[in-house]
Amino acid sequence: MAGTIGAYAKDNFFGAWQGHFAFDGTELMDWASRLQSFYGDFFDQRPASFGVFARTNRLNPGSGIGLTDSFAFTFGDKTPIGDLESLLAHEMVHAFINSLDNSMDAAGGLSMSWFGEGLAVYYQRTLPYRAGLISRQAFLDDLNETAARYYTNALIGTPNDRIAEGFWKDTRVRVLPYDRGSLYFATVDSEIRRASGGQRSLDDLVRRMLAERRAGHPMNLALWRDLLRSELGEKGLTEFDGMLAGKTVSVPSNAFGPCFERVTKQLRRFDLGFDPLVLVSADRRVAGLKPGSTAAAAGLQNGDRILNRFPQDALQGNQSATLTLEIERSGQQIALTYLPRGEEVPAFQWQDKSCQSNVK
Ligand SMILES: [Zn+2]
Structure with a gap:
């Protein structure tokens, strides 16, 4: 449990970690401290001190939990630095x-997670890219993973008020506030830029909301709707309500600036090949096996008991990642590996577009 403890401190930022990274831990902490300072300027809010705590976790590396002016995350001895930069x-x-304040469901505020998670995913790539802390390619990779997972999601039309009930049961519901929220905010950003002739953007709305909260006023849904109405009128509110109702968010081609363009690719839906509720059931026996699925082709059968646990959210976002199920059948243990993918559907992706650097 103990082992080596690493430590880092610079200005108001500190880091402490247990175990060994696959790279120099100081490099990651230095990156994080520069980003933290960029965030402080961007959001116009600087905590007196900010820290991160990390420890190894072989079963669930790359997960994080927020604490006051700090957060803790897990890593494995092979986790690449890029994955942890994105997490940080x-x-x-x-x-x-x-x-948001006054969120109606106190149980995790899942019905409001489109806001906090949508913005976190939107800014996790936008701000490091602007700060020069990630490459163009890393920005595109992050965006395209989100877009691929969203546009291939078989449950893309799940209304926001059904998110809470499905959140812990199905990865396809769980990732929606993140994916849909972030692409919605990208759309709002491009619409505000267009409507204001480039004078304002989503950033101004977000900073305004944070300023209201600092001034002791509520930062709630009503404030978001007011700001949206003042920038985009009733059309902005209709679009917002449509997003909450589950309407597919159609992000404009130039939403990420003139140097990226939208293309449509054929990508495959995430498909376990059996009823996903099996994974959260007590005995975890395969049911609802789909004939013709990759799971059936790999030899999985109804009644097989699944022994291993595995995170699904990242798996869902990776078109080429295989899944290994350790199963028990008639007293024997068997391992089956397959690509958990089903039908191909059109999905928006973004790519580099040759553009002059002086074009704004
Ligand atoms: Zn988050």
């Missing part, structure tokens, strides 16, 4: 933007 960029946004 996300969790550090939450130090500024977590949830």
Whole structure:
């Protein structure tokens, strides 16, 4: 449990970690401290001190939890630095933007998570890219993973008020506030830029909301709707309500600036090949096996008992990641590996577009 303890401190930022990274831990902490300072300027809010705590976890590396002016995350001895930068960029946004006030469901505020998680995903790539802390390619990779997972999601039309009940049961519901929220905010950003002739953007609305909260006023849904109406009129509110109702968010081609363009690719839906509720059931016996699925082709059968546990959210976002199920059948243990993917559907993706650097 103990082992080596690493430590880092610079200005108001500190880091402490247990175990060994696959790279120099100081490099990651230095990156995080520069991003933290960029965030402080961007959100116009600087905590007296901010810290991160990390420890190894072989079963669930790359997960994080927010604490007051700090957060804790897990890593494995092979977790690449890029994965942890992305995690840090996300969790550090939450130090500024977590949830709206007066959220109706106290149980995690899941019905309001489109706001906090949508903005965290939107800014986790946008701000490090602007700060020069990630490459163009890393920005595109992050965006395209979100877009691929969203546009191939078989449950894309799940209304926001059904998110809470499905959140812990199905990864396809769980990722929606993140994916849909972030693409919705990208759309709002491009619409505000267009409507204001480039004078304002989503950033101004977010900073205004944070300023209201600092001034002791509520940062709630009513405030968001007011700001949206003043920038985009009734059309903005109709679009917002449509997003909450489950209407597919159609992000404009130039939403990420003139140097990126939208293309449509054929990508495959995430599909376990059996009823996902099996994974959260007590005995975890396969049911609802789909004939013709990759799971059936790999030899999985109804009644097989699934022994291993595995995180699904990242798996769902990776078109080429395989899944290994350790199962028990008639007293024997068997391992089956397959690509958990089903039908191909069109999905928006973004790519580099040759553009002059002086074009704004
Ligand atoms: Zn988050």
